[in-house]
Amino acid sequence: MxxxxxxxxxxxxxxxxxxxxxxxxxxxxxxxxxxxxxxxxxxxxxxxxxxxxxxxxxxxxxxxxxxxxxxxxxxxxxxxxxxxxxxxxxxxxxxxxxxxxxxxxxxxxxxxxxxxxxxTEQDIKRSEIRIAKTKRGFKNVDAVLEDKLFRDERPKVALIFASTSITMADFNVGVNAAAVKIDFTELRQSFGKGASLAAFLKQQDEMKFDTIALIRGGGNGIEALDDIAVLQTVSEMETPIICAIGHVGEELFLKSIADKVAPTPNGLGQYFSEMVERVAAKRNNSRAALVQEVKKQFQKQLEDSNKKNKELLDQIEKMTKQQQEQTKANKENIDKLNEQNKKNLEAQQKKNDEALAKFQAQSKQQMEQSQKQNAALQKQLADLSKSQKESLDKLTEQNKQTNTLLERERQHSRELERQLASKPNYTTTFIIIAIIATVVGFILAQIMK
Incomplete structure (x- = not known):
């Protein structure tokens, strides 16, 4: 301003x-x-x-x-x-x-x-840490816890107290009321040394808690929580951090980088108990709303189903009527086709009978002709066989005679050769050869007939 x-x-x-x-x-x-x-x-x-x-x-x-x-x-x-x-x-x-x-x-x-x-330099470093935390983004602790509670899961919360802190009765009342739905783990650590507290926070960040709460009353020594090492660690933690430190109105830089700030430790206990009650109420309201929504959806589905069933029945009735009409038309067509097929079959049968009778008559005539031709051929074959037999017998007789003559001539030829061998007369030799040739030619002529 x-x-x-x-x-x-x-x-x-x-x-x-x-x-x-x-x-x-x-x-x-x-x-x-x-x-x-x-x-x-x-x-x-x-x-x-x-x-x-x-x-x-x-x-x-x-x-x-x-x-x-x-x-x-x-x-x-x-x-x-x-x-x-x-x-x-x-x-x-x-x-x-x-x-x-x-x-x-x-x-x-x-x-x-x-x-x-x-x-100061410390202020500048704190400012840079806050800027880096802002860029990295603050985690929504409420959403993390409510989401698990709404799904009936038990969030895991680490409560880190200073070593010498005494838990307040009001805080315990709130935590005990919330313990029916939240798993609390109470841890003790010195808040007086920044380096040791930062190392302890890093260890707890790896324990997969859903959130970690730093809890301490007000008074002397609270400024130790603004140590640069602690602030740097808190700003870089993956686990959401709740800061419930000091009294209302006490300034602490740690609160500016915490994901959620409770005004006092007692306020943190009340926060947990109210959250459990709030989520339970939401679940009950959601359950009632869900029942109504389910009823509404069921009623709508029932109406839609009845409407679709009526449409289907109308379609079935229409299709049944069409099917009956189609069946009747098909029956009439089948009767017509059967009648036509019967007529066609009778006509075709008549034609087949006529064709068969004609074929049988033709076959009978052809059979008779074939038998006559066969008889004639048999007779010709018999005559031919007789003629061939007579010729063969004649040839056989001629061959026998020829062989007899040939044998005689061979003997005569051997005799002549013997005589010629004893009397070499060339004229006589030629005469004999001519006679032999004449005889051989006569025999061959007889064979060729």
Whole structure:
């Protein structure tokens, strides 16, 4: 919110995030309101050339990580201390970039240091942890526990107490009431040493609890829970964290990065018991609503089913009627076809009988002709056989006679050869040869007949 101061003229001061909103409106209107006064934490940017006439540093919002660029000369920069709470007056400049964006820069003309080292290194580290936690996202503890309870599963919750803490009666009443549905595991650990507590939390993060609750009353030593090691561990844990530490109104940075904060330990016990009751009521209401919904759906399904059954019965009746008509038509067609087939069969049978009688007559005639031809052929064959037999007998007789003559001539020839061998007379030899040739020719002529 805008604030005023009595140390400077009566002007209105803005945080960087407010200035961004104002200047967004200014860009829409297209005009400036002159000198702008800002309040925030002065942050010096490192690695700048000492020969530059002006330096570019930041003015960061106290409550957020939003910042705006300051353009400041060397003399004023030397007078300002890093991490100081300051009030800045200056003119707004616009630095356009080639990518189409415009950087808003405040050219510092005057300033006042409100508090030196307003932000310590520890504060910066805590701020960075909170920013990282915001980017990583906070876990919905209520949703995690309610989901399991609604499904009638027992969530597993680790209750981590300081070693010297004494559990409060009110807290125990709430936890005992919730223990019928939630499995609580009570653990003890010293909260005074950040490193040991951080290591212990890392171990419990691997135990697959549904949530882990840090529980401690208020009083001295509570600031140890804001140790950087503890904050870093809590921000990186996979298991959701519930913070139930201190009294109402006690400031603790750990609460800003916890996934859920209970105002007091007693409030945490009440939180668990109320959650169990709330989920039970939801389940009962859901069960009743489910019954009504099921009845409604069943009634609708029954009506739809009756409607579909009626439609099916109508279709069946229609199909039955069509089937009967079709059956009647088919029967008439079958009767007609049977009558036609009967007529066709009788006509075809008559034709077949006539054809068979004609064929039988033709076959009989052909058989008689064949028998006559066969008888004639048998007679011719018999005559031929007799003639051939007589010729064969004649030839056989002639062969016998020829063989007899041939044998005689052979004997006569051998006799002549013997005589010629004893009396070599060439004339006689030729005569004999001629006679033999004549006899042989006569025999061959007889054979060839």
């Amino acid at each position: 805008p604030e005023t101061t009595n140390n400077l003229p009566a002007v209105t001061y803005y945080t960087p995030v407010e200035l961004v909103g104002i200047y967004r409106n200014f860009l829409e209107r297209g005009k400036s309101n002159g000198v702008v006064w800002l309040r925030g934490i002065y942050i010096q940017r490192p690695s700048q050339n000492n020969q530059w006439a002006a330096y570019y540093d930041e003015l960061r919002d106290v409550d957020t990580n939003t910042s705006i660029t300051l353009k400041i000369n060397r003399q004023d920069r030397q007078r300002l201390k890093p991490n100081s709470l300051v009030q800045i007056g200056g003119l707004i400049e616009l630095n356009p970039f080639t990518n189409g964006t415009i950087q808003i820069v405040v050219s510092v003309t005057r300033f006042e240091i409100i508090k030196d080292e307003f932000v």
